[in-house]
Amino acid sequence: MDEEYDVIILGTGLTECMLSGILAVEGKKVLHIDRNDFYGGECASVNLTQMYQRFRNGEQPPSELGRDRDYLIDLIPKFLMTGEGLIKVLVYTDVVRYLEFRAIATSMVYNGSKIYKVPSTPNEALTSSLVGVFQKVKARSFFEFLQSWQGTEAHHQGVSMDGDTMDKVYEHFGLNEDTQEFIGHSMALHLDEGYKKRPARETCKRVIMYANSAARAMADGRNSPYIYPQYGLGDLPQAFARLSAVYAGTFMLATPVDEVVRDEAGAFVGVKSGGKIARARQVIGDPSYFTDSVRVTDRVIRAICILRAPIPKTEADSAQIILPQRQTGRKHDIYVTCLSSQQKICPAGFYVASISTIAETQGDPKEEIAAGIKLLGPIDQIFVTVSNVYEPVTDGTKDNVFISRSYDATSHFETVYDDVKDLYHRITGKDLVLQKRPKMEEDAAAAAT
Amino acid sequence: MSQADSSHNSPADEGANASSHSPAPAKPIQIKVVLLGEAAVGKSSLVLRFVNDEFQENKEPTIGAAFLTQKVRLDDSVLKLDIWDTAGQERFHSLAPMYYRNAQAAVVVYDITRASSLDRAKAWIKELQRQANPNIVIALVGNKLDLVAENDNEEEEISEDHEDNGGDGDGKTRQIATETARAYADELGLLFVETSAKSGQGVVEVFTEVAKKLDLSQIASAGRRGRPGQLNAGNVNVNVLGEGGLDTSDGSIRTKTDGCAC
Numbered sequence: 001m002d003e004e005y006d007v008i009i010l011g012t013g014l015t016e017c018m019l020s021g022i023l024a025v026e027g028k029k030v031l032h033i034d035r036n037d038f039y040g041g042e043c044a045s046v047n048l049t050q051m052y053q054r055f056r057n058g059e060q061p062p063s064e065l066g067r068d069r070d071y072l073i074d075l076i077p078k079f080l081m082t083g084e085g086l087i088k089v090l091v092y093t094d095v096v097r098y099l100e101f102r103a104i105a106t107s108m109v110y111n112g113s114k115i116y117k118v119p120s121t122p123n124e125a126l127t128s129s130l131v132g133v134f135q136k137v138k139a140r141s142f143f144e145f146l147q148s149w150q151g152t153e154a155h156h157q158g159v160s161m162d163g164d165t166m167d168k169v170y171e172h173f174g175l176n177e178d179t180q181e182f183i184g185h186s187m188a189l190h191l192d193e194g195y196k197k198r199p200a201r202e203t204c205k206r207v208i209m210y211a212n213s214a215a216r217a218m219a220d221g222r223n224s225p226y227i228y229p230q231y232g233l234g235d236l237p238q239a240f241a242r243l244s245a246v247y248a249g250t251f252m253l254a255t256p257v258d259e260v261v262r263d264e265a266g267a268f269v270g271v272k273s274g275g276k277i278a279r280a281r282q283v284i285g286d287p288s289y290f291t292d293s294v295r296v297t298d299r300v301i302r303a304i305c306i307l308r309a310p311i312p313k314t315e316a317d318s319a320q321i322i323l324p325q326r327q328t329g330r331k332h333d334i335y336v337t338c339l340s341s342q343q344k345i346c347p348a349g350f351y352v353a354s355i356s357t358i359a360e361t362q363g364d365p366k367e368e369i370a371a372g373i374k375l376l377g378p379i380d381q382i383f384v385t386v387s388n389v390y391e392p393v394t395d396g397t398k399d400n401v402f403i404s405r406s407y408d409a410t411s412h413f414e415t416v417y418d419d420v421k422d423l424y425h426r427i428t429g430k431d432l433v434l435q436k437r438p439k440m441e442e443d444a445a446a447a448a449t
Numbered sequence: 450m451s452q453a454d455s456s457h458n459s460p461a462d463e464g465a466n467a468s469s470h471s472p473a474p475a476k477p478i479q480i481k482v483v484l485l486g487e488a489a490v491g492k493s494s495l496v497l498r499f500v501n502d503e504f505q506e507n508k509e510p511t512i513g514a515a516f517l518t519q520k521v522r523l524d525d526s527v528l529k530l531d532i533w534d535t536a537g538q539e540r541f542h543s544l545a546p547m548y549y550r551n552a553q554a555a556v557v558v559y560d561i562t563r564a565s566s567l568d569r570a571k572a573w574i575k576e577l578q579r580q581a582n583p584n585i586v587i588a589l590v591g592n593k594l595d596l597v598a599e600n601d602n603e604e605e606e607i608s609e610d611h612e613d614n615g616g617d618g619d620g621k622t623r624q625i626a627t628e629t630a631r632a633y634a635d636e637l638g639l640l641f642v643e644t645s646a647k648s649g650q651g652v653v654e655v656f657t658e659v660a661k662k663l664d665l666s667q668i669a670s671a672g673r674r675g676r677p678g679q680l681n682a683g684n685v686n687v688n689v690l691g692e693g694g695l696d697t698s699d700g701s702i703r704t705k706t707d708g709c710a711c
Contacts, residue, residue: 039545069580098547231550238545245536251543 001252001276005031007427008271008278010257010285013041014237014413015404018420019284021093021243022432030249031278032241033271037254039241041286042387043407045072045232045345051304055383065306065381066347072232073304073345076407077337077354079104079226079320081213085417090239092434098239102343103217104226105316109186110323115313115375118186118224118322121214125182135179142173142183146208161201169200177326183207185324185333191358191409192325192332209414226320230344257289260401268400282400282427287390290403294390299359300409301368306381307351310338313375317342320411321375328371332358335411336372350380358409359386395426402427477520477529478665482656483549484533485577486558487569488540491592494646495558496532499656504647521660528660532556546580553668554586554659561591561643564624574637586662588640590655591630595645597623 006028009020016032017039024030038044046054048061048068061068080086080101090096108115111130119125122143126136149156159169170180184190188206195203213225229235245251259272260283270279287294310316316338323334334357341348355372359365365386366373373379392403405419424432484492497503500517516533533552538544549555557573559566570589577585627643634641640658644651 037542100551231547235547238547241545242536242538242548245538248537250541251538252541253543255541 001031001273001278003031003278005029005250005278005280007031007282007284008033008280010034010260010271010283010289011041011404012036012039012237012241012251012253013043013286013404013407014233014240015416015419015423016041016284016286017237017240017244018089018416019423019427020249021095021240021247022089022420022424023427024244024247024249025093027247030244031280032244032249032251033255033257033273033278034253035256039238039253040075040234041237041288043074043076043233043237045074045234047071047073051383055385066350070341070347071345071352072234073352074233074354075302075304076233077302077304077335077356078233078407078411078413079228079337081209081225081412082216082227083209083213083225084412084414085421086236086413089417089420089434092436093240093243095239095243098242099235100230101227102230102318103220103222104224104228104318104320106314106319107224107226108314108319108321109182110321110327110371110375112327115321121218122211125187130182130186131179132176135176138174139179139183142169142175143211145173146204146211149204149208151205151208159200161204162199164200165197166200166203167196169204170196181324181326186322187211189322189411190333206414224320228318228339228343232343232345260285260289262399262401266399282396282402284402284404284423284427286404287392287406290392290401293394293401293403294392296388297391298389298408299386300389301355301357301359301365301384301386303355303366303369303373303385304383305353305355305373305376305379306346307338307353307376307378308349308380309377310340310351311336311353311375312377314338321372322411323371330357330368331360332409334369334372335409336375337411356409396423397426477527478669479529479531480554480660480663480668481552482530482532482554482556482659483552484535484556484558485539485544485549485570485573487560487563487566488537490558490560490563490566491646492556492558493534495556495590495592495644495652495655496534498646498649498652500532502649504649506647519656521657523660523665526665528663528665530656530660532656549577549581551582552585553582553663554588555581556588556590556655556659557639558590558592559625559630560593561623561625561630562593562596562621567591567625567630571633574639584664584667586640586659587637588642588655588659589630589634590641590651591625591627591643592646593621594643594650595647596621598645 007023007030009016009030009032012032012034020030020032034041048065048071051073052059052061090099107118109118109130116130119128119130125131126140131139145157154161159172175183184195184203187210188195188203189210190203210225217225241251255273257271257273261269261272261277263269268283270277271283311319311321317340319338321336323336325331325333328334334355336353336355338351338353339345340351346352353376355369357369359368361368365384389406389408391405396402402423404423408415421432484496486492494504494508496517497505500519516531519530519532521528521530533548535544535548555577557570559570574587574589577587631641640662642651642655642658644655646652
């Protein structure tokens with residue numbers, strides 16, 4: 001502890017652990033601290049005892065729910081798509097080696113109070129009832145437009161990717177509200193309608209990422225573009241922490257942070273814990289370690305539900321259901337996910353569903369997610385939370401204090417990856433360039449000689 | 450290199466529906482073995498001895514070794530032992546559950562000259578019984594026999610091959626009697642071996658005994674398991690997709706996650 005490091009990292013959430021691993025691989029001397037005695041911080045996967053500690057004042061979990069240790073419940077529900085940036089980091093760092101991914105069985109969308117399977121590819125979309133008969137030709141030309149775009153050019157077939165809004169692009173292709181909802185919410189996975197006023201590039205890239213993930217899923221015989229790590233999302237930060245440790249990162253869990261020490265100018269000096277001080281040039285941490293340097297951007301409602309049967313109409317061991325805002329009369333989409341013993345996150349015979357959305361009122365959060373709750377059928381236990389989403393007030397380049405963003409309400413990890421890239425740039429002054437790391441056995445062989 | 454004694458415990462005699470099993474060696478069965486134990490008991494040295502047959506005096510705390518791999522032949526089967534090192538995460542009690550959760554075997558090491566290290570080993574064994582795979586094979590290993598070889602009279606067999614212990618047998622005293630540790634191991638049904646990573650004594654035995662005790666038919670069937678009637682029960686191979694436009698199916702980097710030897 002009483003030592004000098006290149007960087008001290010506070011909190012073992014996914015963002016912090018990814019940076020820990022990446023920086024350690026680059027040769028930085030990393031000290032990584034968490035006040036909790038478990039990995040993952042806000043994005044941990046917890047057992048029943050931890051759930052009841054957190055949400056039921058430490059009550060004893062009912063024994064009918066089965067063994068405590070069989071539960072690994074994600075505090076932040078998300079799935080991965082094979083096309084997303086996080087997957088690239090997992091593969092390039094070979095951290096993927098520590099994890100086992102399972103397919104999510106089905107992806108559904110709520111439409112007119114029923115749920116339908118989301119067409120997984122543009123071609124499937126064109127034959128689905130979700131895209132109206134008269135829209136098919138128009139939607140096809142939109143997808144063909146994307147197909148011929150290389151992903152980088154600023155202008156493509158008369159559309160300015162950065163100058164035109166997505167609204168304008170929809171108009172250009174003559175896509176109606178139903179088709180827009182499908183593209184914007186089921187494929188681009190936007191949570192609200194704000195994207196329509198922003199440049200088209202963002203949404204086009206997201207649709208491409210979705211479609212590529214879906215195409216790969218089809219090729220592999222999977223029914224949804226989503227995948228999930230066995231034993232819960234909490235294994236993601238643990239896996240990156242291991243990478244960091246393998247590259248000499250020092251980990252100290254259950255270590256309270258008494259003070260983040262700054263000099264007169266406010267620049268970071270070190271971290272005090274139990275009378276000792278660890279010094280470093282820079283500090284990275286999640287918002288909970290820097291409560292006076294962050295502001296609230298949103299409030300996210302999350303409800304974790306324990307079920308004894310799959311979600312009706314999905315009849316699957318795992319599922320995602322999107323309830324687009326227009327379908328529920330809200331401004332933000334509601335996401336429902338469901339997992340089971342197939343993903344090794346609960347005992348056989350149980351299902352863990354999560355409902356999440358951005359809060360729009362100060363009222364009863366359950367009311368805001370009522371449409372989602374209704375889809376679940378009988379619920380054995382429900383745990384509802386409303387948590388603030390924080391962002392840092394400064395970018396850290398002046399005081400060497402780099403604060404991550406909270407996990408938002410999106411259903412995937414793209415915003416986490418964006419934050420990692422952004423933080424990396426602020427911390428090192430360089431763009432994050434992922435280089436393929438040698439395989440671990442090669443490492444080990446190198447270390448052994 | 451190490452080859453398991455093939456005289457007994459043949460996993461090929463698995464009975465019942467064995468009518469069509471082929472005698473030809475199939476592809477290696479991958480086994481995850483984790484090392485556990487207090488810092489500085491010689492966990493890494495034990496594996497380096499087993500895999501590379503070498504020993505480094507005054508080895509620095511583990512850096513850079515994620516895991517080492519060694520093949521072990523056992524009758525008709527070839528086992529590929531992936532031996533995971535703690536990467537130093539045990540130093541401040543910060544080892545992640547992911548590390549040992551789906552291990553098929555654990556080698557829990559203590560230092561026979563340090564009493565506290567056996568307490569730590571017992572705590573790990575408790576943790577494994579609570580969190581790990583219920584069929585996990587656990588070996589309790591008392592390391593650093595070489596340090597006590599000279600004044601250890603009760604262990605006759607260990608005085609045989611200690612020529613390299615000459616000058617620097619620094620006369621440390623044994624703090625944990627063989628019988629104490631063995632009794633504990635027997636009570637819990639653990640394998641028990643005393644070793645010296647320095648001389649190599651007992652090291653191969655640890656891993657071959659572990660290999661022999663594994664329920665290979667169970668491991669193989671767990672690897673194949675997939676629910677009938679469920680399309681998506683299988684594992685997913687994760688690849689990097691190409692960047693750029695729609696419909697790229699590059700996949701130049703393929704990393705399987707389902708236990709294939711990459």
